[in-house]
Structures are given as structure tokens and as C-alpha cells.
Amino acid sequence: MAIWVKQSLRLLQHELRRGELTIICLAIVLAVATVFSLSGFSSQIKQSLINNSTSFIAADRILQSSSPIEQSILAHSDKNSLNRAEQIQMSSMVFAGDNMKISEIRVISDSYPLRGELLVRKHSGEAPVVEHAPARGTVWVEPSLLKILNLSLGDKIEVGVSTLVIAGIATQIPDASFSLFTSGPNVIVNIDDIAATELIQPGSRLTYKYLFSGDTSDIEAFEKWVKPQVNESQRWYDIKSRQSPLANALNRAEKYLSLASMLGIVLAAVAVAVASRRYSHRHQPTVAVFKAMGASLKHIRKLYLLHWSLLCLFSISLGLVLGFLLLQAGLFAVSDSLPVDTAEFSFYPFIVAVVTGLICAIAFAVAPIKSLIETSPLAVIRGFSELSSNVGTSNSGTSNSFFSNSLFSNVKAKLKRFGWQQLLPISALFALLIMFSGNVVLSLALLLGGLIVALILLGIGRLFMNAGRSMGSRAGKAWHLAMANLRRRASENSVQLVSFTIAIKLLLLILVMKNSLIDDWQQQLPDNTANRFLVNITEQQVTSVGEFIEENNIQASEFYPVVRGRLSSINDEKLVKQVSKEENKASDNGRRGVGRELNLTWRTTLPDKNIITEGQWWSETLSSDKKTDNDAELSGQVSVEQTLAKRLEIKLGDILIFQIGSETVEVPVTSIREVDWQSLQPNFYMIFNSQVLTDFPATYISSLYVKPDKMLDLQLFLIQYPTISMIDVDAMISQLRSVIDQVSVAIEFILVLVVFAGSLVLVAQVQASMEEREREIAILRTLGAKGSLLRASVLYEFLALGAIAGTMASAAMELAVFVLQTQVFDMQASLHPQYWFLGVFVGAGFVGAIGYISCWRLLNMSSVTLIRRTM
Amino acid sequence: MLTVGLIVEDPKAKSIHSKLLEINRANKAFFIMNLNSENILKVRALTKSVKLEEKTLDLLQDINLDVNAGDTLAIVGSSGSGKTTLLSILAGLDLPTTGEVYLKKHSLHQCNEEQRSEIRANHVGFIFQQFLLVNSLTALENVMLPAELANMDNAEQLAKDLLTQVDLGDRLDHYPSQLSGGEQQRVGIARAFISKPDILFADEPTGNLDSKTGRHVADLLFDLNKQFGTTLVLVTHDLKLAARCQRQVIMDSGCLAEGKVEDIVEGTVDVIVEGIVEDTVKDQVETPAETLAENPAGTLAGTKVASEG
Structure with missing residues (x-):
């Protein structure tokens, strides 16, 4: 066996046993496990939801x-x-x-x-x-x-x-x-x-x-x-093509699952990037010693490529096993509410996880490993802290580069070093996002948005740290020390801060979107959601039905009159072809009609969950123009639902001609409406003012929420009115509720996975700064700093970092949620102040706890041990 | 009692730096004369300078030095005098700005990194102040490392023998973190000798140890050096340790001068850095007289200097 193979295996074996590779291993394992379980879970849940929902068609x-x-x-x-x-x-x-x-x-x-x-x-x-x-x-x-x-x-x-x-x-x-x-x-x-x-x-x-x-x-x-x-x-x-509450819920759930998976991948990739830098940093002394002892660059390259490959192979395998177990646990957890057909298990998650693991392991580790391999043997003499500031520069062969590089301004060096090695991880991340979303624009937006936000956060972070220092100078010793530490390591802390911020932001984002989606769904289906519809009520029956409803204290919508009519012309242009309403294409010969008779209604007030997007509702027209009731009544008007208006290219002021029975009605469009089709209430494409349709024979419709104890009474009451049809939507509502519950459980499980990935980023980032802290603590101990002072200062430093990260994360989260709500999920945008505090407190608590726990061992070491370790 | 001429003879007239340059030039003839006798390391007109933004900083100036096979040479000087920079160039870890460095006929100044690695693997051994053992390898594996890199067949057995020789035969499988500082440096010494290097560079080998452990480690180093007949180049600011070498050279502000420890201590060499002597004085005070008497080689007064000069 070649020496480099022997040495590589030996290093790997010892390091694994001694837990020195835990963080990098864990990063890759979690990246693979997260991706495996997320993609597996998402696809199985999506499939299962669709399978279950297909019963609707x-x-x-x-x-x-x-x-x-x-x-x-x-x-x-x-x-x-x-x-x-x-x-x-x-x-x-x-x-x-x-x-x-x-x-x-x-x-x-x-x-x-x-x-x-x-x-x-x-x-x-x-x-x-x-x-x-x-x-x-x-x-x-x-x-x-x-x-x-x-x-x-x-x-x-x-x-x-x-x-x-x-x-x-x-x-x-x-x-x-x-x-x-x-x-x-x-x-x-x-x-x-x-x-x-x-x-x-x-x-x-x-x-x-x-x-x-x-x-x-x-x-x-x-x-x-x-x-x-x-x-x-x-x-x-298919089930998702139809405009129904269920299709909408399914589409949103699918988008959420994809988004969560993408964010999970971003977090996992960040964890691998952070951990691989640490891997490189930790191995620099070994490489320098090997080189000083005469190991050639080729020897080191082969040794570490094998070392890294084996590490990745081991971690990816472990990740697949863990991912599989997590997936099974997840599917088991939701099995009560969402039976999954395991026979449909595909290799897709396996392939995606392995590809993700490999991309992360290669793209995110190339730069750190290259800089590791190029570690100068001079480091054995000069020390590693000096050389570590020159990551990525090989300087042993050139006479002056080491000193000049180590002392040049950071910015200049960073700009100089920005090359393909830095572009590679960004490109890889982009490729991963595309692989998951299948949407180039969304991926690009997420990536560029992320980079811009990261740059802005870097600047804001520095400002916060400066502000913290001036506040710290007025506070106690421990705070003062903590703030001084923050300021002194401003560059490293800024990077750390951005990582913390991104991790917390993504966690908040997933949490807010989850709650927002579920709330939105539940708002559509409150406990008193209409569970019965009464249709075909004649004008004569309206009064008695109304009385029954009132006597029995049944919650009901008002009675909507319905007249059936066909839209035949727009501005004298005849709708030449009448095909199904789902066909949206315009014909060469003219606009297509709706393809069936429409249910036309009239009313004086705008119905609930209808929003005027163009023009004015007639009651508003009345008040603004100071017209009398009679004036308004004299002129017929119609309000058109916006998707239909868009499809038929109907604009304000257009004259619509309807064929109702043997008569025709001409009416101008005075408003365009947005309708919430998911609300379980009677909704209409066309609403007229009362002047136009009142002379036509109409039937009435109403939606009711009937409590179980009143159901029999209603049935008995309706026996006397055989022409009235009662439509039972209980089954549909309960099925819809069940789907929403299933999706909720699924996305909560996914949230847990994403939290895992986010936590790992935090742990990896804290671990990355541990050696520097170890040196500082050793020095302060030697100078006589008390254990309590050091413990408090470390805790305060991490608390401050977490709080700053949480504050910035809350702001960034609001921005991201706004974009998602308005652009992706088609929801109403809203602010979430309750999560701002959560961001700050959880950020401070989480980062503080992880930082403090990570430093706990150091803080409790004797001065002698600390000094010996840092020598 | 130590009496020292600690102060520069004529501080107003000449700097230490220029004095050393004079001495160096005076000695040049001697260096050239000795070129033919088993010369293992030869340095000519070596300079090292670095650019600091717009300014040039001269770290080493016109260094000339010859070391013969089997020599033990101490480079003494205060912190920042350039001795570590010189060591790194002599060992092929770094390149000079100008000048020539020959190690066993290899012109290091003309070699690239890969060639210098090969030279280091075959001819050079190192002992570091910070020990620099690979933390994730055991003591045995650390010692085997240079032998493996030099493609020696019996690396493991040699490593075991050497570790036994440095009294660590029962600690073969221990990791560096499980060893004390002195033990780690003994592993470092065993590692340095395993590939039977032609020349051994030691950078403050006892600098991180207490005086008692330091003496023990130094004894081991010199014993093994004698046993293996290795050429030793030692960088230190410990005059006692330097005195155990056959030759001493003094570095100050990037210049090198041949000297003797007795001369330094007795003030006959009028350039001296306060720090060196202060350290030595302190160490003398802390060292029990009995120990010094038992080990004359460890004392300044009893230093037997056997310089070729």
C-alpha cells in the first residue's frame, strides 16, 4: 500500500475515533439526511395527498x-x-x-x-x-x-x-x-x-x-x-387543475414543501461550507508538519483527496441511513392522518441526496481544501495564526509574498482572491436550487436576493457591533469584555453574524409561512363554515325559509336571486364559439364565450370576500355622484369577476349583451371584482344592480351552517318544499379539513428537519471560532481573569451576537415573507410583529446557549491545561 | 558569579548592527578557507527582505556561513534578530531574496518547493519549540512519519527503538494530548532522528519547557546527535544551551557574527543583547549549584568551546 494511502487511512481512522471530524461529518450527514428525508417526504406526501385527493375526481x-x-x-x-x-x-x-x-x-x-x-x-x-x-x-x-x-x-x-x-x-x-x-x-x-x-x-x-x-x-x-x-x-x-379550495390547498402545500426543501438545502450547504473551512483550518498544522518533514505537494494532494473522499463517502452513507430513518419516522408520524403508499417508493430522494452530498462535498470544499493543500511549510516556524489570515495563498515559494499578503489590507486581498473557487459554491448552490425548484427565475431570485441581503447584513452587523461596544463600555466588566471581543473580531464576527442571521431568518421564514398557510386555510374553514346549501328556492318560498332559519337560529347567508343567462356579445361583438370555460385561448375569429349558461344575480351591496379592483360598486357610484336612488336604478350596471374579465378581455365601460330565455339584456360594465373562490359561500361571475334582472323569473340560493341537532328539523321542514334542493357539503368540508390537517402535520415535520439543519449551521459556526477563543481564554486566564468573568463575557458575547442576528433576521424575514406571500403563495401580505420578538429572543437564547455550551469545556479547564493546549 | 559586559562599547559611535557587519566581513576569509572539509551547509551573501506596503524591510543582510558535517552550531540572538528567518532559509522552508544556500551540494536557492521538499525528506530533520506533533497521530506514528516520507522500510521498528531510547517505550500509542510537554518534545526528538538526517535544525527546542525538563531534553538531543553523528544547527536565546554546541554565531538585526559564549558572557564580545543575558542570569539563579556542578557542560563557566576557529 502506498505511503499516502496508509497515512490517509491512519489520519481518518484516528480523527474519526477522536471525534475531530464530528462537525464536518455531521454537516455532510445532515445535508444528505435532510435532503433525503425532505425530498422523500415531500414527494411521498405530495403523492399521497394527490392520491387521497384524486377521490374528488x-x-x-x-x-x-x-x-x-x-x-x-x-x-x-x-x-x-x-x-x-x-x-x-x-x-x-x-x-x-x-x-x-x-x-x-x-x-x-x-x-x-x-x-x-x-x-x-x-x-x-x-x-x-x-x-x-x-x-x-x-x-x-x-x-x-x-x-x-x-x-x-x-x-x-x-x-x-x-x-x-x-x-x-x-x-x-x-x-x-x-x-x-x-x-x-x-x-x-x-x-x-x-x-x-x-x-x-x-x-x-x-x-x-x-x-x-x-x-x-x-x-x-x-x-x-x-x-x-x-x-x-x-x-x-387532474385534481389540481380545478379551481377549488382543495386544489388551492394542494398547490400551496406543494409550494411550501418545495420552499422548505430549498431552504433546508441552503442551510445544509451553508453548514458544509462552514464546516469545510474549519476542516481546512484544523488540518493546516498537520499539512505544514508533513511538508516540513519533506512531503511533496503531490503527496499531500493525494493524501487529502483520499482523506476527504473517504470522509464524504462515509458521511454520505451515514446521511442516507439517517435520512431513510428520518423519512420512515416522518411517514410513521403522519401515517394516522395520511396513509402513504410505500409501494410507490422511488429512488428519487436517494439520487437527489447523493448528488446534493457530492455537490456540497466538492463545490463547498474545493477552496478550503485547496488552501489546505497549499499550506506553507513555513507555518511550522511562523505559526498558524499568521498564516491562517492568508487562506488560499501559497507563499512558500516566493520570497516576499507571505509578509506582503499577511499585512496588506484585507479588502484588497479578498477581492484578489475572489475567483472561480468562490464562484463554484455559488454556482453549485444555484444548481441545487434549480434541481429542487425546477424554476430558474425563482432560484436566481433566491440566490441573488440572498447574496444582496448577506452583503447588507454584513454592513449592518458591523454597525451593530460598534454600537454594542459603546454600550458595553458603560456596562459591567463582563459586558465590556464581551463587547470588546465582538468589536475586535469584527470581521470574523460579521461573517458569523451573517450565518446566524441567515439561519435564524430561514427558520423564522419557514415557521411564519407554515403558520400563515395553516391560519389561512383554517380561516377559510372556520367551525361555522356553511355545511348546507339551499338552491332552487322560489320567490314565494323565500319568506317561509327565512322564517324557519330565524326561528331555529341557523346561521345563514342572505338569499341570492339567480337567473340563468348566456353571455352572447361584448360591445356588439358576438362570441362566436362557445366552449368550456377552462379554455383560455382567444380565437382568430373572435372571443370565445363562457360555454355554458351563467348564474346571474343582482344585489345592492358588495358580497363578503369580494374586492373591487377596477371601477366602483354602484352604492359608491351613487354616493360620489350624489345621484338619487332612482337615477341609479334607472341605469343597468354589471360587475364582472376579474379572471373572467381578463379571459374575455372585458374592460370597464364595455357593453355586455346577455341572452336570458328569449330576451336580450344590454348592460355596461362598471366594476371588476376579485372573488375568493375558496370561500364556501355563493359566488358569482356576474352581479347586476337590481334594475336589470328583477323582471325575470328567479330562484334563490343560500348557504347555511346547520348544527347537527337542527339537521332533522331542517329535513322535515324541507319535505313541504320538494322543489328546494339541499346540497350537503359536510363530506367535502371534512375531506378538505382532513387534507389541511395532513398537510399541516407534514409541514410541521419538515419544519423540524429545517430547524435541525439551521442548528447545525449555528453549531458549526460557533465551533469554527473555538480555537481563537481558546487562545483568548488562555491569555485572559493567565492574566488573572476570574472564571466567572470569562463565563459571563462568553455568554454575553454570544447573547449579543444572537440578539443582533435575531433582529436582522426578523427584518429580513418580513421582507422575504412579503415577497413569498404576494408573489408565490398568492396570499394577503401581512406583518408578523410577534415573530420579531421571537427572532430576537430565540436568536439570543439559541446562539447564547450553543456558544456557551460549546465553550463550557474550555471555561472549566484549569489554566495550566488551557495554556498547554494552546501552546 | 556572572559579570557581564552588557553594554555596547561605544553606543554613540556604532550600532550593534554595523559592528556585526564588520565582524562578519572579517570572518569571511575563514569561512572560505574551510569550504573543502566535508562542508554540508554553505551560505553566501544571503539577504532576505520583505516589502511592507511601500517600504522594504531587511530581515537578513549579507549572511555568510559554513557548517561542516558533524558540527553543532548554535545561532543565538534576541527575539526579532532574524535567527528564525535564517533557520527557515537554511532548512529550505523559505527562499532568500538574494544570495546562495547550498545543502549537501543542493543549491536550495535555486530549488522550487517540490525539490526542497525532497531535499528535506532525505537530508533534514526538525525539532520545533512548539513540538508540532500531529495531534491525531499516536507517538509511534508521529515518529514514523519522516521515515515513511523518506521511503524507509522499517519505519515502525525504528520508531519503536527510538521511542524506547527516549524513555517513551511504554507510551507508543499515546496521543500528543496525553503527553506532557517534555514527553512531547522527546517524541519530537525521536521523530527528528528517525530518518537519520544529515543535518538537524532545532528551533528553540527547550523554549517551551521548564529548565529541568529542558536540560533533560537537551541531554537527549545532544546524546542522540552524538550517536547519529548528525550535524546540528540550533537556534536559541539560551546561552547555556548554545554553549553546549561546538560553535556559536550571534544574530542581531539581521547580521551574523561568529562568537563564543564565554566571550559574550565575559564581555569580550562587545555586542550583546541584554535579553539574552538576562534570561541566562535568571536561569542561573534558578538552577541549583549542585546540578550545575554535576553537569559542567550545562554551565556557562565550564563551557568547552571547540570551534574550528
Whole structure:
């Protein structure tokens, strides 16, 4: 075995055993473990959330079409080993003797649903069971239909020209629409019976849904193939494509998980960078001695490359094991609320963690290791403290460089040394961020923002330390000493301070965003969230329903009148094509319409959670123009929801023409509104003032929060009004709550991981300054400083550093949170003063504790031992 | 009793610096005359200067020196006189600004770092004031290090033998932190001799030890040096230790002059640095007379100077 191999192994073995490599090892181990567990956890949780949420659409992906799709698409899905089911939806009248009811007919194939469960009660008094499709000749219906048509299990109904037997009551339909304006109760029919019903005729308004599910890779491959083939009358979507509270929660959760992972990686990378500098610094004496004894540069290079490689290999392996255990612990912790399909375990986290470990180990260690290898043997004579100020300069071979470099101004030397070795870690970090976010702009913003903030923090940190010194001079001895120490090591402390600040800032950021997200979700779903909607209330029924609500003290929204109408023209320009509302592209021949009838309402006041973004609401118009009520009433006005306005390029002052029944209505746009679609309340694209629609026949809608003890009363009350439909959104709300709870648990676990990474940065940074402190403490001890004075001064120094870092971190956090809330999470920006104090106190406490504990051993050493160690 | 001519003879007329330069020039003839007798180290017109911003600082000026194989040479001088700078150049750790340095026919001043490393591995041994053992290696492994770098086959056995010789045979597996200062320096001495260097450079080898331990370590150093027949170049400001060498040279303000410890102490050499003598006086006072009597080589009065001159 070559000598350099022997020596390298020997050094590594002893150093590992003696714990001398603990910090660098821990940094790499945690970087790998954090990345492994974060990416593994995120992807598993995302997948699991999506899997669980796909029950809302009964599939992983859906191809919706207004006509049957080509068989080749179905054949291709079979080739991709996907499961598929078919569903045809239409509105039709259902008859039972003399009674009839407009219903939502769902024609399903035997494999429906692919995700989620269709629960059917087949006998009265029995619990519902999981089912797929009714047998031929039978139907399953929603309970409200039985009530309205006065039917029971086993009775017959007429669907089209067929008579079908009611064989079950559908108590849970996985993809029951979130929309409140479905035409009636669901009637589930077997797809093999549909031809006999003769419901499908030329010109029938039908919605064909082709449901697909399968392994992620298979479904993604199919998606890649099928998407370009989707035409204007078709739509390809998944659970996240839909505008719903759930999709929004999922998207935000996914963004949060990605952000947390990215910040975790930044922290882990900083820890590796700090630790590798310390590694280099600690090994300089060894290299100098080796060189003085005659070891060549080549020998040292090989020795340390092997040493570093083995160390990294060991640490990365350990990190993978720890990461795997952490991941399992995390998944176990959330398993109650979020069952994870471990069969879907992928190698992605493993690969990402190894790549991250290698990038960190190479990019962040190149400069320190290069400077280590180039340590001058002259250091054995001159001492290491002098040479350490020249990290990165090889000077042994040149006659004057050592002295000149050590004495030149720091700034000049730093600028001179700024080269590819410094660019490498920055580039590596950038590459890592891109790898995780897949977003170049976001990564660049994060990186550049981070660098600018770091530079600003460096300057502010120096100011704080200067201020601290003048304050310290008026304080007691220990404070005075602590502040003097801060000032004396201003350069090193500034770097340390920036590291502390960044670590605390990122921790605060993750904490604030977590709480902000969860609060935001919970605000959308307070305890008294509407759990029932009443629709199809006639004008005559409004009074009695209102009275019932009041008598029973039920919390309810007001009654919104609804008139169905179609937007036909904008400024005399006819909307030539009417396709689904999700198609956003403008046609060459003109603007596309909404593709369906809209629910139009009118009111005098702006509804809750609606914000006017352009123009004025009519009540405001009235007051500002000092018009009378009559004047306002005379001129029709409409307020348009902003996304629709944007899609149809509707501007203030545009004249919209609506087709309502056989009549047309012309009305100018006087305001554009932002609507919170996540609020579980009736929301409308178009709101008119009362003049325009009052003459049209309208039905009314209201949302209620009905306590369980009032539920029976409401049901009994509604029996007398069979035309009123009650929509139960309890299941949806509880499912949504469950998703939010699951995401909350997941992001709390991720927070813990990020805190680990942040703490490591702090520990590594404190450890990096330990040798310098050791020397100082030895000198002060020798000069007769009491142990209590030294202990207090060390504690105060770290407390001050932590408090300054916490203060700066709080400010930086607010800035970052503002950007994230407004630009990434689409939330309302807000200040978080409660976290400012937390930043300062936790910063001071955390840094103070870590610093004090790290110095504890030194502070309790006898003077003789200290002096001997520092000799 | 020590009587010392501590003060420069004519402080008004000449500086110590210029006096040393004169002495150095006077001795040049002698140095040249001795070139042919097993010369292991030769220094000619060596200077070392560094630039401090706009100013040039001369650390060494016109140094000429010859050391023959087997010589023991002490370089004495106060702190900042340039003796450590000189040592680092003589040992090939640093390069001169001008001048020539030959070590066993190798012109060090013309060698690059790699070549000088090879020369150090094959010809040079070191003992440091700070011991400079590798903390993460055991005593045995520290001693083996130079032998391994010189590709010697029986490094481990040699290291064990040497450690036994310095009374550390039972501490082979101990780490430096588990050894006292004296023990660490004994490991350092064993390490210095293992590769049987042609020349050994010792930088204040007892500077970090108390006087008793220092004497013990010095005894070991000189005993092993005698046993191995190594040339020893010792940098010290301890006149007692310097006196144990055959030759002494004095450094002051970057200049070198040949001298003898007796002359320094008795004031016959009129250039002397107060610090050196003060240290010596202090040490003399602390050293029991009996110890001094038992070990005449350790006393100034009994120093037997065997300079070639």
C-alpha cells in the first residue's frame, strides 16, 4: 500500500475515533439526511395527498369531452397499462308515476370510480357498502330524489324510455360536483343501459368523461402523449387543475414543501461550507508538519483527496441511513392522518441526496481544501495564526509574498482572491436550487436576493457591533469584555453574524409561512363554515325559509336571486364559439364565450370576500355622484369577476349583451371584482344592480351552517318544499379539513428537519471560532481573569451576537415573507410583529446557549491545561 | 558569579548592527578557507527582505556561513534578530531574496518547493519549540512519519527503538494530548532522528519547557546527535544551551557574527543583547549549584568551546 494511502487511512481512522471530524461529518450527514428525508417526504406526501385527493375526481386524470373520443386514445391508455372508466353526464327529467324531477344522470362503466369510494346503501337500515356500477336494469339514486318523488328502495323510475329499479341509495359519490348549480339529484345508471333509455340523441347536451388512473410514471407518459391531441371541445385535467379550495390547498402545500426543501438545502450547504473551512483550518498544522518533514505537494494532494473522499463517502452513507430513518419516522408520524403508499417508493430522494452530498462535498470544499493543500511549510516556524489570515495563498515559494499578503489590507486581498473557487459554491448552490425548484427565475431570485441581503447584513452587523461596544463600555466588566471581543473580531464576527442571521431568518421564514398557510386555510374553514346549501328556492318560498332559519337560529347567508343567462356579445361583438370555460385561448375569429349558461344575480351591496379592483360598486357610484336612488336604478350596471374579465378581455365601460330565455339584456360594465373562490359561500361571475334582472323569473340560493341537532328539523321542514334542493357539503368540508390537517402535520415535520439543519449551521459556526477563543481564554486566564468573568463575557458575547442576528433576521424575514406571500403563495401580505420578538429572543437564547455550551469545556479547564493546549 | 559586559562599547559611535557587519566581513576569509572539509551547509551573501506596503524591510543582510558535517552550531540572538528567518532559509522552508544556500551540494536557492521538499525528506530533520506533533497521530506514528516520507522500510521498528531510547517505550500509542510537554518534545526528538538526517535544525527546542525538563531534553538531543553523528544547527536565546554546541554565531538585526559564549558572557564580545543575558542570569539563579556542578557542560563557566576557529 502506498505511503499516502496508509497515512490517509491512519489520519481518518484516528480523527474519526477522536471525534475531530464530528462537525464536518455531521454537516455532510445532515445535508444528505435532510435532503433525503425532505425530498422523500415531500414527494411521498405530495403523492399521497394527490392520491387521497384524486377521490374528488374519482381518477388520477380525466379527459372531458362533449362527444365520444377516438378509440385510439383509449387503446393508447391500455398500452400504458392504465386503468380506465367512463362516465356520461347529462340533465334529464326522471318520472315516478305523476311525479317528476330534473336530475343529473350519471352513466358509469363497471370500473367507476378509479379513485375514492362510491358508497351505496342497498337495504334500509343497513350501512352503505362500496360499489362500482349498478347492475343492468337498476339505478342508484341520491336520498333527496326518493324524498322528492316519494319513493323507496325497490320502486321503479322512468329514465328516458326505460324503466329502472331503484336498487340502492348513493350516500357518497366521489366526484360529486363542488358546483352548487347542478340540475338536480344524481341518478346513477349502468353504461350498458344507456342505449335503451334513448337519452343520447343528436344535439343532446352530454358530457363524456374518460377517467384514467395508474402508476405515476405511466400516467405521466400517457399525459405527455395525449395532451397535444386534446381539441377545443375537450379538456384534460387532474385534481389540481380545478379551481377549488382543495386544489388551492394542494398547490400551496406543494409550494411550501418545495420552499422548505430549498431552504433546508441552503442551510445544509451553508453548514458544509462552514464546516469545510474549519476542516481546512484544523488540518493546516498537520499539512505544514508533513511538508516540513519533506512531503511533496503531490503527496499531500493525494493524501487529502483520499482523506476527504473517504470522509464524504462515509458521511454520505451515514446521511442516507439517517435520512431513510428520518423519512420512515416522518411517514410513521403522519401515517394516522395520511396513509402513504410505500409501494410507490422511488429512488428519487436517494439520487437527489447523493448528488446534493457530492455537490456540497466538492463545490463547498474545493477552496478550503485547496488552501489546505497549499499550506506553507513555513507555518511550522511562523505559526498558524499568521498564516491562517492568508487562506488560499501559497507563499512558500516566493520570497516576499507571505509578509506582503499577511499585512496588506484585507479588502484588497479578498477581492484578489475572489475567483472561480468562490464562484463554484455559488454556482453549485444555484444548481441545487434549480434541481429542487425546477424554476430558474425563482432560484436566481433566491440566490441573488440572498447574496444582496448577506452583503447588507454584513454592513449592518458591523454597525451593530460598534454600537454594542459603546454600550458595553458603560456596562459591567463582563459586558465590556464581551463587547470588546465582538468589536475586535469584527470581521470574523460579521461573517458569523451573517450565518446566524441567515439561519435564524430561514427558520423564522419557514415557521411564519407554515403558520400563515395553516391560519389561512383554517380561516377559510372556520367551525361555522356553511355545511348546507339551499338552491332552487322560489320567490314565494323565500319568506317561509327565512322564517324557519330565524326561528331555529341557523346561521345563514342572505338569499341570492339567480337567473340563468348566456353571455352572447361584448360591445356588439358576438362570441362566436362557445366552449368550456377552462379554455383560455382567444380565437382568430373572435372571443370565445363562457360555454355554458351563467348564474346571474343582482344585489345592492358588495358580497363578503369580494374586492373591487377596477371601477366602483354602484352604492359608491351613487354616493360620489350624489345621484338619487332612482337615477341609479334607472341605469343597468354589471360587475364582472376579474379572471373572467381578463379571459374575455372585458374592460370597464364595455357593453355586455346577455341572452336570458328569449330576451336580450344590454348592460355596461362598471366594476371588476376579485372573488375568493375558496370561500364556501355563493359566488358569482356576474352581479347586476337590481334594475336589470328583477323582471325575470328567479330562484334563490343560500348557504347555511346547520348544527347537527337542527339537521332533522331542517329535513322535515324541507319535505313541504320538494322543489328546494339541499346540497350537503359536510363530506367535502371534512375531506378538505382532513387534507389541511395532513398537510399541516407534514409541514410541521419538515419544519423540524429545517430547524435541525439551521442548528447545525449555528453549531458549526460557533465551533469554527473555538480555537481563537481558546487562545483568548488562555491569555485572559493567565492574566488573572476570574472564571466567572470569562463565563459571563462568553455568554454575553454570544447573547449579543444572537440578539443582533435575531433582529436582522426578523427584518429580513418580513421582507422575504412579503415577497413569498404576494408573489408565490398568492396570499394577503401581512406583518408578523410577534415573530420579531421571537427572532430576537430565540436568536439570543439559541446562539447564547450553543456558544456557551460549546465553550463550557474550555471555561472549566484549569489554566495550566488551557495554556498547554494552546501552546 | 556572572559579570557581564552588557553594554555596547561605544553606543554613540556604532550600532550593534554595523559592528556585526564588520565582524562578519572579517570572518569571511575563514569561512572560505574551510569550504573543502566535508562542508554540508554553505551560505553566501544571503539577504532576505520583505516589502511592507511601500517600504522594504531587511530581515537578513549579507549572511555568510559554513557548517561542516558533524558540527553543532548554535545561532543565538534576541527575539526579532532574524535567527528564525535564517533557520527557515537554511532548512529550505523559505527562499532568500538574494544570495546562495547550498545543502549537501543542493543549491536550495535555486530549488522550487517540490525539490526542497525532497531535499528535506532525505537530508533534514526538525525539532520545533512548539513540538508540532500531529495531534491525531499516536507517538509511534508521529515518529514514523519522516521515515515513511523518506521511503524507509522499517519505519515502525525504528520508531519503536527510538521511542524506547527516549524513555517513551511504554507510551507508543499515546496521543500528543496525553503527553506532557517534555514527553512531547522527546517524541519530537525521536521523530527528528528517525530518518537519520544529515543535518538537524532545532528551533528553540527547550523554549517551551521548564529548565529541568529542558536540560533533560537537551541531554537527549545532544546524546542522540552524538550517536547519529548528525550535524546540528540550533537556534536559541539560551546561552547555556548554545554553549553546549561546538560553535556559536550571534544574530542581531539581521547580521551574523561568529562568537563564543564565554566571550559574550565575559564581555569580550562587545555586542550583546541584554535579553539574552538576562534570561541566562535568571536561569542561573534558578538552577541549583549542585546540578550545575554535576553537569559542567550545562554551565556557562565550564563551557568547552571547540570551534574550528
